Amino acid sequence: xxEIEKQGCQTRxxxxxxxxxxxxxxxxxxxxxxxxxxxxxxxIAGILISTAPISLKRFxxxxxxxxxxxxxxxxxxxxxxxxxxxxxxYPIPDFxxxxxxxxSVLIAFLALIIIYLLDKHWDGLFIDVYAMAFAVVVxxxxxxxxxxxxxxxxxxxxxxxxxxxxxDTMMDLLVDTIGGMAMAMVGINLVKEGKLHEMTDDLxxxxxxxxxxxxKL
Amino acid sequence: MKIQIPLIASYLMKCAMxxxxxxxxxxxxxxxxxxxxxxxxxxxxxxxxxxxxxxxIPLLLDLAITLAIFLHVGGGVLKMYWTIPFYDxxxxxxxxxxxxxxxxxxxxxxxxxxxxxxxxxxxxxFVTIIFTMAVGxxxxxxxxxxxxxFGTHEQRDLYDTMTDLIADTIAGVIVAVSGGYSIKSGRxxxxxxxxxxxxxxxxxxx
Numbered sequence: 001x002x003e004i005e006k007q008g009c010q011t012r013x014x015x016x017x018x019x020x021x022x023x024x025x026x027x028x029x030x031x032x033x034x035x036x037x038x039x040x041x042x043x044i045a046g047i048l049i050s051t052a053p054i055s056l057k058r059f060x061x062x063x064x065x066x067x068x069x070x071x072x073x074x075x076x077x078x079x080x081x082x083x084x085x086x087x088x089x090y091p092i093p094d095f096x097x098x099x100x101x102x103x104s105v106l107i108a109f110l111a112l113i114i115i116y117l118l119d120k121h122w123d124g125l126f127i128d129v130y131a132m133a134f135a136v137v138v139x140x141x142x143x144x145x146x147x148x149x150x151x152x153x154x155x156x157x158x159x160x161x162x163x164x165x166x167x168d169t170m171m172d173l174l175v176d177t178i179g180g181m182a183m184a185m186v187g188i189n190l191v192k193e194g195k196l197h198e199m200t201d202d203l204x205x206x207x208x209x210x211x212x213x214x215x216k217l
Numbered sequence: 218m219k220i221q222i223p224l225i226a227s228y229l230m231k232c233a234m235x236x237x238x239x240x241x242x243x244x245x246x247x248x249x250x251x252x253x254x255x256x257x258x259x260x261x262x263x264x265x266x267x268x269x270x271x272x273x274i275p276l277l278l279d280l281a282i283t284l285a286i287f288l289h290v291g292g293g294v295l296k297m298y299w300t301i302p303f304y305d306x307x308x309x310x311x312x313x314x315x316x317x318x319x320x321x322x323x324x325x326x327x328x329x330x331x332x333x334x335x336x337x338x339x340x341x342x343f344v345t346i347i348f349t350m351a352v353g354x355x356x357x358x359x360x361x362x363x364x365x366x367f368g369t370h371e372q373r374d375l376y377d378t379m380t381d382l383i384a385d386t387i388a389g390v391i392v393a394v395s396g397g398y399s400i401k402s403g404r405x406x407x408x409x410x411x412x413x414x415x416x417x418x419x420x421x422x423x
Binding site for chain 2: 123124125126127128130131135137138139141142144145148149152163165166167169170173174177
């Protein structure tokens with residue numbers, strides 16, 4: 001891929017992310033008109049998180065890969081936009097399986113990028129591709145639990161009902177695991193073909209300024 | 218020969234499992250009779266591995282395996298699972314501690330002998346914690362699958378499952394952090410010295 005093509009690819013994903021963020025803003029407006037407090041808060045949180053990459057770029061000069069921008073916005077849009085704007089949770093009760101899958105793929109991808117950058121640039125870690133894939137799966141499963149803990153604590157303290165029942169929670173954890181595994185398999189290919197290296201070019205330069213240079217062995 | 222208290226404790230627990238198996242036969246509790254005897258065989262696994270493959274297992278690992286199985290079998294035979302509240306959390310805690318210890322040892326040995334992994338202590342601690350959590354999830358998904366397929370009730374309710382996972386996580390964190398400190402001070406290396414040497418021999422052989 002030439003530099004210009006890469007730039008084009010980058011902006012295409014970013015454009016798509018912006019469209020999804022606009023969708024979330026619309027959904028916020030609908031939420032305000034319906035006066036639904038929980039949904040308003042979810043929309044605001046979704047918009048803030050999915051605009052985080054833009055602020056990172058603006059204020060800290062950290063440019064995430066465009067596909068990450070898109071995936072963050074997509075995962076949140078599926079929940080906030082689709083769940084709110086189109087009310088898909090009522091006709092399709094299993095829709096949260098889709099959202100869980102997308103967000104766990106996102107988490108797995110972030111984990112993959114972090115481990116890859118640490119492997120490349122940090123003295124403290126040198127790791128084989130397959131061990132990397134294993135670590136990605138395990139991190140995704142563990143963050144699935146952390147998420148469920150958070151829901152559980154929120155249910156206990158605030159009297160909400162995020163975790164509907166045992167079946168629901170177990171399906172969530174199962175889907176997280178499957179998402180992590182899927183991303184790990186894709187990740188092995190990305191690393192082997194060097195695509196991940198292309199994607200994390202900018203981040204790599206940033207990482208170099210923060211962590212020790214890997215000594216050339 | 219030096220008197221090794223962990224070794225004696227381990228053998229006492231193994232004998233106790235046989236006694237509990239015989240007791241279960243007396244009270245016609247066939248499920249827990251099966252559990253006691255298979256628990257005994259499982260807890261002999263380190264000894265069998267030592268004989269068969271000429272790999273020496275650290276005494277601490279042997280003790281931990283026996284303790285985890287003993288707690289489970291004892292809880293079942295003496296009905297402690299049903300009479301003592303939070304007994305199953307204790308069982309979960311010790312089993313997860315055992316898994317965390319195995320994970321830490323494995324990561325340490327891989328770091329030392331495998332070209333594909335070099336990591337510092339923080340990386341080892343992190344991997345141990347998340348691995349223990351992931352094993353907890355796998356266990357719960359397994360229980361869930363069994364419940365769905367066979368219509369049993371291994372998982373009582375959501376509260377029970379979440380507290381199980383919390384017990385797993387706490388055990389993982391405690392073992393990983395204390396293990397990390399003992400790697401730093403060199404005590405961990407002394408504890409697993411025998412398996413370290415065995416792995417060295419195995420790699421040297423091939």
